[in-house]
Amino acid sequence: MVGSARGLSRSVASMAMLALLLLALAQSLGVGQESVSAYGEGEDVRRIANKLQCPVCEGTSAADSPSPVAQGMRDKIQEMLADGRSEKEIMSFFVAVYGDFVLREPPKTGLAAAVWWVPPAAIAVGLGLVYTLVWRNRRRKNAPVLSPASLGLADGEIERYRERLREEMEERGG
Numbered sequence: 001m002v003g004s005a006r007g008l009s010r011s012v013a014s015m016a017m018l019a020l021l022l023l024a025l026a027q028s029l030g031v032g033q034e035s036v037s038a039y040g041e042g043e044d045v046r047r048i049a050n051k052l053q054c055p056v057c058e059g060t061s062a063a064d065s066p067s068p069v070a071q072g073m074r075d076k077i078q079e080m081l082a083d084g085r086s087e088k089e090i091m092s093f094f095v096a097v098y099g100d101f102v103l104r105e106p107p108k109t110g111l112a113a114a115v116w117w118v119p120p121a122a123i124a125v126g127l128g129l130v131y132t133l134v135w136r137n138r139r140r141k142n143a144p145v146l147s148p149a150s151l152g153l154a155d156g157e158i159e160r161y162r163e164r165l166r167e168e169m170e171e172r173g174g
Contacts, residue, residue, distance in 0.1 A: 045077045048087055052094055053104050061104060 049063035054070040062073040073094070080090045093100050106115050 043079075044081055045074055046089055048077050048081075050072050051091065051104055053102050055098055057100060 002045050007161075046063045049070070050061045052062040052073060054060045054062045054067055054073070055066035056067040056069045057065045060070075060136065062070045064070075076093075077090055091103070100107060107113075
């Protein structure tokens with residue numbers, strides 16, 4: 001009887017340990033928790049603020065910036081979301097206030113569209129150039145080898161030409 005009680009307590013202890021491990025894993029993965037950023041905002045606020053450039057901090061999103069301006073932007077996003085505004089409306093508001101530079105991803109219209117189409121076009125042109133060079137090189141390798149006979153010259157004529165070439169090179173100091 002003592003042996004079975006000991007086995008039962010080990011089993012309960014094992015189950016309790018497994019439950020604690022699963023609970024710790026769920027906690028570390030954030031299961032059942034609303035995602036909140038370091039500044040206390042929800043996931044929607046962070047997602048939208050991540051698309052906006054902080055006007056004060058160079059190269060930092062409004063979501064990651066500790067500046068008061070970025071905090072104000074996050075507060076305004078939270079307020080607009082609470083009012084039922086869409087992400088597009090919120091982004092348009094910030095563009096109206098700060099201009100296009102507030103967007104971390106440039107608009108794909110007008111002159112800014114060049115940012116999107118020039119790199120792929122340059123890659124395509126480069127690949128076309130490489131293909132053309134490889135194709136030409138292959139054609140040269142497959143070209144017939146020229147011989148004196150294929151040019152309609154006798155062997156003696158080629159030798160006379162080579163001798164004359166050597167003489168001229170010696171006269172010029174070569």
